[in-house]
Amino acid sequence: METSDLILHLAGPGAQPFPDLAAALRVAGNARAELPGVRLEVVVQGPVVAQLAGDAHNAAEASALAAEDGVTITACRNSLRSAGIDEASLAAGVAVVPAAVAHIARRQFNGAAYIRI
Amino acid sequence: METSDLILHLAGPGAQPFPDLAAALRVAGNARAELPGVRLEVVVQGPVVAQLAGDAHNAAEASALAAEDGVTITACRNSLRSAGIDEASLAAGVAVVPAAVAHIARRQFNGAAYIRI
Amino acid sequence: METSDLILHLAGPGAQPFPDLAAALRVAGNARAELPGVRLEVVVQGPVVAQLAGDAHNAAEASALAAEDGVTITACRNSLRSAGIDEASLAAGVAVVPAAVAHIARRQFNGAAYIRI
Numbered sequence: 001m002e003t004s005d006l007i008l009h010l011a012g013p014g015a016q017p018f019p020d021l022a023a024a025l026r027v028a029g030n031a032r033a034e035l036p037g038v039r040l041e042v043v044v045q046g047p048v049v050a051q052l053a054g055d056a057h058n059a060a061e062a063s064a065l066a067a068e069d070g071v072t073i074t075a076c077r078n079s080l081r082s083a084g085i086d087e088a089s090l091a092a093g094v095a096v097v098p099a100a101v102a103h104i105a106r107r108q109f110n111g112a113a114y115i116r117i
Numbered sequence: 118m119e120t121s122d123l124i125l126h127l128a129g130p131g132a133q134p135f136p137d138l139a140a141a142l143r144v145a146g147n148a149r150a151e152l153p154g155v156r157l158e159v160v161v162q163g164p165v166v167a168q169l170a171g172d173a174h175n176a177a178e179a180s181a182l183a184a185e186d187g188v189t190i191t192a193c194r195n196s197l198r199s200a201g202i203d204e205a206s207l208a209a210g211v212a213v214v215p216a217a218v219a220h221i222a223r224r225q226f227n228g229a230a231y232i233r234i
Numbered sequence: 235m236e237t238s239d240l241i242l243h244l245a246g247p248g249a250q251p252f253p254d255l256a257a258a259l260r261v262a263g264n265a266r267a268e269l270p271g272v273r274l275e276v277v278v279q280g281p282v283v284a285q286l287a288g289d290a291h292n293a294a295e296a297s298a299l300a301a302e303d304g305v306t307i308t309a310c311r312n313s314l315r316s317a318g319i320d321e322a323s324l325a326a327g328v329a330v331v332p333a334a335v336a337h338i339a340r341r342q343f344n345g346a347a348y349i350r351i
Contacts, residue, residue, distance in 0.1 A: 006222045009349065012253075019129075027218055030195065034219035078264065101261055101349055102268035105240045108347035113225035115126065115218055116233040116350040123339045136246075144335055147312065151336035230342035232243065232335055233350040 004038045005112035006031065007104055011045040019117055021051035021058050025065055027117050032071060041072040041107070045100035049079040052094050059091035066093035076100035121155045122229035123148065124221055128162040136234055138168035138175050142182055144234050149188060158189040158224070162217035166196040169211050176208035183210030193217035238272045239346035240265065241338055245279040253351055255285035255292050259299055261351050266305060275306040275341070279334035283313040286328050293325035300327035310334035 008031065010024040021044070028042050042065075044052055051058060052075050066073040074095045080087060087096055097103040108114055125148065127141040138161070145159050159182075161169055168175060169192050183190040191212045197204060204213055214220040225231055242265065244258040255278070262276050276299075278286055286296060286309050300307040308329045314321060321330055331337040342348055 004222075004226050008218070011351070030216055031218045031222065034216050035222060038222065099264055099268050101242070101265045101351070104349055105238075105265065105269060105272065105347045109238050113222045114231060114348060115221055117128070117218070121339075121343050125335070147333055148335045148339065151333050152339060155339065230339045231348060232338055234245070234335070 004035075005107060005110070006035065006038050006040050007107055007112050007114045008040065008042045009045070009100075009104060009114065009116045010042060010048060011100070011116070013047050020048060021056075021062065024117050025058060025061050028065060028071070032065075032068065037070075039070045039072075041074055041112075043074045043076070043097075043100050043104055045076040045079050047079070047083055049075050050083050050085060052090050053085055054089050054091045056091070062094060063092040066091075066095075074100075074103070076103075121152075122224060122227070123152065123155050123157050124224055124229050124231045125157065125159045126162070126217075126221060126231065126233045127159060127165060128217070128233070130164050138165060138173075138179065141234050142175060142178050145182060145188070149182075149185065154187075156187045156189075158191055158229075160191045160193070160214075160217050160221055162193040162196050164196070164200055166192050167200050167202060169207050170202055171206050171208045173208070179211060180209040183208075183212075191217075191220070193220075238269075239341060239344070240269065240272050240274050241341055241346050241348045242274065242276045243279070243334075243338060243348065243350045244276060244282060245334070245350070247281050255282060255290075255296065258351050259292060259295050262299060262305070266299075266302065271304075273304045273306075275308055275346075277308045277310070277331075277334050277338055279310040279313050281313070281317055283309045284317050284319060286324050287319055288323050288325045290325070296328060297326040300325075300329075308334075308337070310337075 077098050194215050311332050
């Protein structure tokens with residue numbers, strides 16, 4: 001079977017009632033269970049990237065999910081810069097791309113599905 | 118002509134100023150008129166699923182739209198459970214899937230277009 | 235190389251903390267730089283279309299971006315009508331489509347990638 005890819009796009013302030021990282025991790029964990037064989041990538045953009053810092057509330061959960069086979073958690077470098085967050089301080093296992101939108105577009109051009117969470 | 122599929126994804130708290138079910142039904146109704154031959158599915162996720170209950174404000178409009186050829190209105194079972202809503206109490210004609218994200222991903226893998234409303 | 239298309243979908247009230255036109259123009263400008271050869275279209279729907287008026291705060295930036303090769307900024311006519319905005323008063327270079335959702339769906343059926351901003 002051909003492997004399929006799914007992008008889950010989390011963007012925004014990241015405060016309730018907006019979707020935040022905890023909600024995104026829950027959604028991603030459920031999708032992981034429901035879609036065996038699908039490569040899953042959570043792309044985080046905007047101020048909510050602050051929740052990927054190694055000392056943030058959900059850092060352990062983010063690292064645990066990122067450590068699973070076929071799962072990537074990706075932060076936008078532009079957003080990290082705007083939020084004043086050093087890449088070196090991110091939770092273990094979090095990947096970084098230069099720009100979330102360009103990354104997501106390229107992934108879709110290569111066949112990935114896309115859901116905004 | 119090959120039939121095309123369009124997913125309209127409504128997710129969120131469902132209170133103003135967020136998009137709510139009334140807005141989604143308006144958007145779906147317009148898309149229905151503009152895209153003859155396109156199969157349309159409104160997938161509802163998160164607390165806003167409460168607006169699909171049979172006694173909710175827009176239940177009659179939801180049922181009327183779901184009764185049209187080529188239109189499906191789908192609630193996420195995980196969201197219904199979180200909101201404490203019994204599936205049996207949903208507005209007539211509303212379909213249920215186990216998990217919205219997995220469902221939308223599979224539909225896209227089969228060629229559906231996706232718009233977050 | 236085949237040209238690729240990317241839709242950036244801005245919808246909503248358009249007031250902070252929601253994404254507004256300024257944020258969308260920033261995102262689009264970055265994507266323009268990162269994705270040479272990709273045709274970019276920003277589709278604006280909902281009350282935020284008011285920010286495309288010729289006398290609005292970001293009108294000059296919107297016109298400058300729309301004037302670039304391979305970039306289109308598109309307003310939804312249904313949204314303009316709801317907002318009471320005359321098409322003739324839009325910032326120079328802004329295109330209009332009858333309905334944003336139908337337009338975006340058709341673009342995706344023709345292979346465009348989609349990101350909700």
